[in-house]
Amino acid sequence: FAELCRAAQGQAGSHSAPTLGLALALIRDAHWSALTPAAPLRYWRMLEVGSGDALMTSPLRIDERVLHYLTGLRYPDESLTGYVEPLLPDDASSGLSQQRLLGDMAAAWGSDQQRWPVLQLSGNDAFGQRRLAAQAIAGSGLHPYLMRAESLPLPAGELTVLTRLWEREAIFSNAGLVLEWRDAGDTDAGRRQTIERFIETVRSPLVVCSDGCGRYPQREVVNFELSRVQADEQRSLWHRALGDWAPKLNGQLNQLVAQFDVGEQTIQSVCRQLRCQHGDTLPDADDLQQRLWSECRQQLRPSLDTLAQRIPIKAGWDDLVLPSRQLDTLRDIAVQARQRARVYEEWGFAEKSARGLGISALFSGPSGTGKTLAAEVVAGALQLDLYRIDLSQVVSKYIGETEKNLKRIFDAAEGGSAVLLFDEADALFGKRSEVKESHDRYANIEVSYLLQRIELFRGLAILTTNLKESLDEAFMRRIRFAVHFPFPAADQRVAIWQRVFPAQTPTRGLATERLAQLNITGGNIRNIALYAAFLAAEEGCAVGMEQLLRAARAEYAKLEKPLSDAEVKGWI
Numbered sequence: 001f002a003e004l005c006r007a008a009q010g011q012a013g014s015h016s017a018p019t020l021g022l023a024l025a026l027i028r029d030a031h032w033s034a035l036t037p038a039a040p041l042r043y044w045r046m047l048e049v050g051s052g053d054a055l056m057t058s059p060l061r062i063d064e065r066v067l068h069y070l071t072g073l074r075y076p077d078e079s080l081t082g083y084v085e086p087l088l089p090d091d092a093s094s095g096l097s098q099q100r101l102l103g104d105m106a107a108a109w110g111s112d113q114q115r116w117p118v119l120q121l122s123g124n125d126a127f128g129q130r131r132l133a134a135q136a137i138a139g140s141g142l143h144p145y146l147m148r149a150e151s152l153p154l155p156a157g158e159l160t161v162l163t164r165l166w167e168r169e170a171i172f173s174n175a176g177l178v179l180e181w182r183d184a185g186d187t188d189a190g191r192r193q194t195i196e197r198f199i200e201t202v203r204s205p206l207v208v209c210s211d212g213c214g215r216y217p218q219r220e221v222v223n224f225e226l227s228r229v230q231a232d233e234q235r236s237l238w239h240r241a242l243g244d245w246a247p248k249l250n251g252q253l254n255q256l257v258a259q260f261d262v263g264e265q266t267i268q269s270v271c272r273q274l275r276c277q278h279g280d281t282l283p284d285a286d287d288l289q290q291r292l293w294s295e296c297r298q299q300l301r302p303s304l305d306t307l308a309q310r311i312p313i314k315a316g317w318d319d320l321v322l323p324s325r326q327l328d329t330l331r332d333i334a335v336q337a338r339q340r341a342r343v344y345e346e347w348g349f350a351e352k353s354a355r356g357l358g359i360s361a362l363f364s365g366p367s368g369t370g371k372t373l374a375a376e377v378v379a380g381a382l383q384l385d386l387y388r389i390d391l392s393q394v395v396s397k398y399i400g401e402t403e404k405n406l407k408r409i410f411d412a413a414e415g416g417s418a419v420l421l422f423d424e425a426d427a428l429f430g431k432r433s434e435v436k437e438s439h440d441r442y443a444n445i446e447v448s449y450l451l452q453r454i455e456l457f458r459g460l461a462i463l464t465t466n467l468k469e470s471l472d473e474a475f476m477r478r479i480r481f482a483v484h485f486p487f488p489a490a491d492q493r494v495a496i497w498q499r500v501f502p503a504q505t506p507t508r509g510l511a512t513e514r515l516a517q518l519n520i521t522g523g524n525i526r527n528i529a530l531y532a533a534f535l536a537a538e539e540g541c542a543v544g545m546e547q548l549l550r551a552a553r554a555e556y557a558k559l560e561k562p563l564s565d566a567e568v569k570g571w572i
Contacts, residue, residue, distance in 0.1 A: 020049065021056035035060075044168045045161075069172050077169050083162060084169075087146040087178055089138035090131050097233065098132055101224060105136040108222040109205070118199060118219050119207045123226035124411055127265035129209035130178060132226060137176035142205055145173075149181035149195045159194060163202050176205035184210045211411070228414075229264070231257050231345060237264050241271040245288060252289040258341030259384075260296045261416045261458060270295045297385055300417035307409050308387040311372070311421070313380040320370065320377055321488065321495045321522065329483050330374055333361050334381045336480075337419075337460040358457040362425070362476070364468035365485030368523025371464045372421065374485070378460070379419040387418050392427040395446070402428075402446045410453045418459065422450075425463040425471070451478050488522060496522045500529040506542035514545075517567045518552060528555050545571045 024030045032055075034041060041047045046066045050059040065077040076086075105119055119136065121129050130146070137144040147166075153159050169175060181187075181195060199208060200218035208214070213223050229237070234257045239246045246253070262270075273295055274288075283291065301310070320327060336343075337359050344350040344357055363371040372388070379386035394405045413420055428447060454461045455478065465471065468484070476482065488496060493516035501507055518525070529543075531551035536543040549571050556563040 017050070017059035017061060019057050019059055023060060024056075043164060044171075045164060046168070065169075065172070074173075076173070077165060079165055080162075080169060083151050084145045084147045084166065084177070087130070087134045087144040089134040089144055097227065097230060098128070101132065101226065102135055102139065105132075105207075105222075105224060106139055109136075109140055115220065116203075116205045118216065118221045120213055120221050120223045121207060121209050121226055122211060122213050122223065124211055124414065125226055125228070125263045126180070126182060126209070128229070128263045129226050130180065131264070133178040133207040133209055136207060137178065137205060140176065140205065141174070142176040143173055144178055145175050146178050146180065149179055149187075150191070152191075152194050152198055154190060154194050156197075159198060160201075163198060167202060167204050170204035176207070177202070179206060179208045181208060181210040181214075184212050184214065228261055231341075234262070234267070237267045238271075241267050245283075248283075248285050248288055250285065252285060256289065256292055256296070258345075259293075259416050260300070261414060262296060262300070266296070266299050266415075270299055293383060296415075297383075297417045300415040301385065303412035303415070304385075304387050304409075304418055307412055308389045308420075311376060311386045311388050313376050313386055315373055315376050316380060317377055319499060320374060321492050321499070322370065322374070322485065323492075326483055326485065329481060330378055333359065333460070333481050333483075334378050337378075337382055340458075358455045359460045359481075360454045360457075360479050361460070361462045361481035361483060362468070362471075362479045363462060363464045363483050363485060365466070366487055366521060367466055368521030369485035369487060370522050371485050372423070373522075374483070375419065375421045375462045375464075378462075382419065382460070384416075384459075385418040386421055387413070388421045388423055390423050392424045395427050403449045406446075406450055406453060410457060414458060416459050420457070420459065420461045422461065422463045425465040426467055447475070451475065454478075490516050493518070493520075493522075493525065496525050497529075500525055501533075501543065505533060506536075508542040508544045510543070510548075511545065511571070514568075514570050515548065517569065519567065520555070524555055524559070528552050531555065 020032065020035060023035075024032065033039060035047065035049060036042065042049070045063050048061045048063060049055075050061060065075070065079070068075050105121075108117060108119060119133075121133055123129055134144040134146075153162060166177065170177065179195075179199070184192075187195065196214065196216060199206065199214075200216050215221075235253060238253055238257065242249070270292060274291055277291075304310070317327075317331075320330070322330075340357075340359065350357060363374060365371060376386055389409060394402060394409075396402045396405065409420070428450065463479075468482075494512050497510075497512040497515045501510075518528075520528075528548060528551040531554055532543050532547035535547040535550060539547070549568060552568065553563055
């Protein structure tokens with residue numbers, strides 16, 4: 001072929017490929033306009049015009065993907081590797097709400113498939129969005145492909161080439177594209193412009209899956225929202241995934257659905273994990289329910305572990321030393337969190353209003369009085385994880401960043417596997433001042449946003465503060481429970497001393513009545529007990545009053561507080 005090209009062009013040894021001049025000479029009614037940059041042959045990268053001394057002597061080469069297509073070989077374009085991948089549609093039947101959504105998406109594309117408006121699917125269930133988008137594309141007779149928005153090249157020239165290569169591939173492969181854009185609100189300006197430019201310029205069937213709705217003035221866009229899977233649909237998904245194990249659970253499956261708001265991907269993953277552990281052995285109902293509960297917690301942890309500190313739960317109700325009124329309120333908090341689904345969903349209270357359905361509590365009192373311990377006990381009673389969020393670290397000086405940080409936390413916690421403990425609420429919830437400057441206005445917006453998310457949160461949110469008086473009345477009206485943790489009285493300090501040492505710790509001659517003479521909080525008592533235990537371990541003896549006296553002096557020195565003779569009278 002190379003020799004023929006040279007001979008045909010009368011330039012032996014110079015051109016081994018056909019040129020534009022040769023094409024014009026050999027093809028009847030040929031016109032140079034067919035190879036202008038905007039013409040289909042060049043726009044779709046079907047023919048490439050190489051460099052030459054002049055346009056007429058420039059070599060023409062066919063793109064390899066085009067050659068494969070013309071010869072009947074259905075290989076995907078290698079130049080798209082790393083950008084797109086085939087997406088297999090799931091044949092499993094969807095829930096009723098998703099079936100309706102699929103019907104609406106099909107209607108949006110309709111029979112006139114020349115327009116192909118962008119379908120924008122928003123929501124927090126990434127797996128569910130991808131699955132639904134693939135089904136919508138497959139339902140239109142197309143092959144679904146997946147592209148992640150973060151993979152798009154930033155240089156404008158590279159983006160244009162990628163866009164045209166994909167458009168060509170969509171025609172060759174009869175394909176539609178699912179573009180996943182997660183954390184769209186956190187995307188920097190440069191990348192956001194790149195993604196938006198791709199959405200506005202690409203001319204192929206496109207479904208954008210993101211956590212919010214974007215605006216693309218240059219394209220016709222139809223918005224859809226994939227809302228959370230309803231309780232009855234979740235039950236159906238659990239039954240399908242559990243198979244022959246499902247009847248064993250009886251009504252216990254309702255408790256699982258009431259607590260954990262999970263999608264199909266999590267449900268399938270939980271059940272696969274259990275079957276790997278048990279094989280074909282059928283566990284009893286209580287063991288199965290407990291393992292499902294525990295596995296749901298495990299599956300939902302990764303999304304929160306990067307945003308907050310998970311506090312290991314070891315304490316129980318017996319470890320709390322508080323007045324009876326405070327203890328009763330804490331138990332009521334646990335009751336409302338446990339029975340939330342029954343009262344709101346089954347008994348219809350949620351139908352009255354969507355606001356105020358979250359369970360919120362404010363724990364106030366001096367440092368060391370047991371606020372975090374109480375949160376740990378409540379979370380343990382609910383068999384949920386406890387995550388501590390330091391609000392002083394969440395609050396940002398940059399406008400809008402505080403809300404973004406809070407949104408990430410609440411979105412990650414919506415699965416229902418955790419109790420959220422917002423520590424140092426004073427950092428955000430101080431008395432809101434009159435708006436005298438823009439900073440005051442944005443501070444009030446941050447407070448309002450957090451209160452709104454707490455009210456809509458499907459779980460339990462606890463806030464702690466050392467200064468309840470710094471919180472305004474408007475804030476307090478939107479908090480369901482308020483528990484004050486007082487400085488412990490003498491009899492309460494005795495009880496704390498009686499419980500502070502683990503059963504394995506060797507002790508001798510401890511006089512808890514005299515130890516309670518120290519006018520300190522439970523947190524200080526624990527510090528002293530731990531300090532004394534290290535002293536005794538080093539000395540090779542049991543913990544006694546001598547070690548506790550040294551530990552008390554060290555704790556008071558740390559507090560810059562004098563240790564009076566009356567407080568340690570009769571110790572040794």
